[in-house]
Amino acid sequence: MSAGLTERRQAILKLVIQEFVETACPVASEALVRKYRLNVSPATVRNELAALEELGYLTHLHTSAGRVPTDAGYRFFVENLMERTTLPLAEQRTIRHQFYQVRGELDQWIQLAGAVLARTTQNASLVTPPRAAEPLRFRSMELIAIHDTMALAVLVFHGGIVKQQTVTLDAARSSEDLRRSAARLSDYLADQTLGGIEETLARPVEQQPLALTDFERGLVEMLVRAMQTFEEQSREQIHSDGLIEMLSQPEFIPALVREDAERAVERLRRALEILKSGRGLGTLIPQVLASDGVQVIIGGENSADEMREYSVVLARYGVENAIAGVLGVIGPTRMAYPRSISTVRYISSLMSDLLAELYNAENRIPEGEALE
Amino acid sequence: MSAGLTERRQAILKLVIQEFVETACPVASEALVRKYRLNVSPATVRNELAALEELGYLTHLHTSAGRVPTDAGYRFFVENLMERTTLPLAEQRTIRHQFYQVRGELDQWIQLAGAVLARTTQNASLVTPPRAAEPLRFRSMELIAIHDTMALAVLVFHGGIVKQQTVTLDAARSSEDLRRSAARLSDYLADQTLGGIEETLARPVEQQPLALTDFERGLVEMLVRAMQTFEEQSREQIHSDGLIEMLSQPEFIPALVREDAERAVERLRRALEILKSGRGLGTLIPQVLASDGVQVIIGGENSADEMREYSVVLARYGVENAIAGVLGVIGPTRMAYPRSISTVRYISSLMSDLLAELYNAENRIPEGEALE
DNA sequence: TTTAGCACTCCTGGCCTGAGAGTGCTAAAG
DNA sequence: CTTTAGCACTCTCAGGCCAGGAGTGCTAAA
Structure with missing residues (x-):
């Protein structure tokens, strides 16, 4: 035939x-x-x-x-x-403006990226925080007294990463005391990775260039713990947004789809779990991190069975050889692919530019629209 | 009759x-x-x-x-x-242990509180970050060079609040330069509130005790902006978790409830929007902040019509006259009230203890179980 | 190769029915 | 006066049946 x-x-x-x-x-x-x-x-x-x-x-x-x-x-x-479209200029401008308003705050970029992706594609979005290619490298530490038995440690790492942590003091200490300890440790451990720090500590005491007080040893332990949890978290974490947007797709409204309402609800629950746990996405993320351009995974192409009814449009963002994350949208296979793809491409390019600025690097990852 | x-x-x-x-x-x-x-x-x-x-x-x-x-x-x-129950000791211990593992990180407390509330009550949870009774008060600032045209500002406020923000430099500046500017501003603006800082800046130049460079003026502007957004955000923000837990309640499973599946889905959508937007909760939060003990609002008792099918169990947590937030659970009116109430009471007491430690204050808000 | 015509399939919604669950009433018993 | 047994009544629920309609697939002619 x-x-x-x-x-x-x-x-x-x-x-x-x-x-x-x-x-x-x-x-x-x-x-x-x-x-x-x-x-x-x-x-x-x-x-x-x-x-x-x-x-x-x-x-x-x-x-x-x-x-x-x-x-x-x-x-x-x-x-x-599909013709390769780009996001309308007016929309680009609006989005850029929103990012401008939260300039300087990485956490906000991530949140904003998720919100914008969800809103403009009417689907759920997901964004992983950018993860440095290099392991976390310590830079310096500040200790700020909160009251006499408690202080706030501000840990600064390379790449502009900052963590804060409150620490209980073994005994009352003066601000000057705290300042000196922080300075000593900053100096002692500067530019070391987690492995390096642990190694340094493992050396027999007599070989250590600096004699640490018990208090300082406690601080280092805290530092190590903070670095560990950070590395664990950044590997796992997936921000997602736009559940409501996705749920207003007809697929989730049984009245519109003329079908067992049962199934609509079941589908919904599954969608929720995918977004919450990232199951079905887990294998995808590293894959996208290792590839260029916008990746589209349609329904059953994803090996995970629970994703059979969903498509994912993902792209890497970040700075080549320095830091990278993944962002994209997820929704029913019946998706406005041109729009999703152009949105994901634009946002990833925008985020890359923002990060590049941070890293002062010229070589951005995605091809595509510049920041103007 | x-x-x-x-x-x-x-x-x-x-x-x-x-x-x-x-x-x-x-x-x-x-x-x-x-x-x-x-x-x-x-x-x-x-x-x-x-x-x-x-x-x-x-x-x-x-x-x-x-x-x-x-x-x-x-x-x-x-x-x-209902008899007034307390959470089983074994559960209390487990929860306390989890909190111990994230000691020192306020953000994590909030997240953990939400997760625990959701899991142990099988309903959705909500937690507002603790908000200081006093307006935000500046303490000090550090500037850390990231590369020659960009630096990271770490802003420290009273109460152990830290914000980080990247700033673009107008020109290349040495670390020493940055350090001095930061120290000058820290000194100049220490202990001031947002209002105070704005006032200080508004004074005619000749009355200012310190002549600021253009660069320093830029920094102050950044500081003001950061304080503004922080105050705005902390007023609004509601963390929520446990959507999946709540959605596994039979109310949301049409097959179990023998009823128009339509309605189950509609209910679900509404639940989502309540959690996302906090509508229907907005008026409740300040109310709870102003009252002691666990508050239970059942169905239509809430003025918001969209909450007619939901109950809310809320409690304040924090340190009297210093800092306070609200946490609780939300779910269908058919709720295991004794369990919800005892869980909310316990978590709020735990969070209060943690915060009290931070504030070194004895007067905690809730009556109820001690931290042991 | 395209098109008109038409039979056929299958969903959909409405209607009806019998079974079952649970109540409300009544009247008798304690 | 309270409790109980008995029974009619009501309403849901699931299944079966039927007519209407939408859309296809096939056939035969243009």
Whole structure:
């Protein structure tokens, strides 16, 4: 019957996908002809639809239902049919402005990126904090007295990373005392990684260049613990946002989708767990970190079974060889891919620029829109 | 017919509520007699149930359905029927241990409190960061060079609050330069509030005790901006967690609740929006901040209409006259109140102890279990 | 190759029915 | 006066049935 993907079939596939993405209803031959004023009859379209189905790009829930794209259909669309768009300039400007307003605060960038991704794509977003390629390297420490038996330690690491931690003092100490201890340790351990610090401490006492007081030893322990938890956390952490946006997609509204409400709720619960636990994403993140450009994973292409109904659009952001994170959107496979992709590309480029500024590096990761 | 709330009616009301909380199904007269081996016949119980209904403590969805507690029923239960329990010691110990592991990190306390509340009550939790009674008061500033045109400012405020912020330098500056500027400003503005700083700056130049360079003026502007956003944020922010826990309550699983799945989903969406936006909670927070002990708001008692199906159990935590926040759980009115209340009480007391340590203050807010 | 026509399939919603659960009432018993 | 047994009544729930409609797939003609 069929004879490959003719021009016309591609055009029809594109229309079907656009229509389905827009309406969330299976699309029928007649509706296509009417809406897009095709110069062929519904019957012709039906033949082509049947061919596309045989080629594996469309399916059928049951005999008398319209066509729905398969994962392969979306894939072909993303790869070949979709024109590469960029986010409208007006939107770019708005977003840039929002980032400008939180300049200087990395945590806020992450939060903002998540919020913007969610809002402009109407799907859930996820952002991992940027992780340095190098292991954490200590820089200096400040100790600030809070009251006589408690102080605040501000730990500064290379790459502008700061952690704060309150410490209980073994005995009352003067500010001057604290200042001196902090300075000694800053000096002693400067530029060391976690491993280095541990090694330094492991040396027999007589080989140590500096005799540490018990108090100072306690501080170092605290430092080591802080570095450990930081490295653990930064490996795991995934910020996500836009649950509500995603949940307002028709897939999650049983009334709209004419289907077992059961399943809609079940789907929802699953979506929640994916976002919360990052299961189904775990293997993806390192993969994206190791690749360039925007990655699109459609439905069952993801090995994780619970992701079969979801697509993910991800990109790395950061500074080459220095620091990198991943951000993107997740939503039902019926996703406005062009918009998602262009948004993810833009935001990742923006975040890269911001980080590059921080690192004063010219070589940013993503190709794509500049910050102007 | 009726003659007030007799002993027996109270006992039956208590059983009905316990049973309903446990099973989430309307409870029938016969089931009660059977399960609790009452020495009366189902008919007698029916009469009592009818009386309780007339008194407003129970309802009926339709003629041939079991009884369900009303808001007033829950209220009476919480006020008079429920024994005041405390969290089992084993659980207390586990929780305390978890807090011990993140000692010294306020942000982590908040996150942990949310997670623990959610897990042990199987409902959603909410925690507002502790807010100082006093306005934010500047303490000192450090400037750390990141590279030649960028530095990291670490802003320290009274009460152990630290903010970090990257700043772009107008020109290359040496570390020594940065150190001196930071020291000058720390000295100049120490112990001032936002208002005070603005006032100081507003004075004509000749009256200023210290001539600031342009660079230093820029830093102060940054400081002012950081203080502003901090005060704004701390007023609004509500951390929430445990969405999944709450969503595994039968109320959100249409199959279990024999009802329009529609409504379950709608309810869910609403729950999400409440948690995300804090609408329906907004008015509650200041109220709780101004009161002692655990507050229980049941269903429609909350003025916000969207909260009609939810109950909230909240408590203040913090240090009297110094710093305070609110934490609690939110879930369907069919809630295990004794457990929720004892958990909220315990966590708030724990958080108060932790904060008190930070503030070295003896006068903690909540009565209740000590840290041991 | 395209198209008109038409039979066919399958979902959908409405209606009905029987079973079951639980109540409310009544009248008798304690 | 309270408790209880008995029973009719009400309402939900699940299943079956049917008509309407949407959309396809096939066939045969243009």
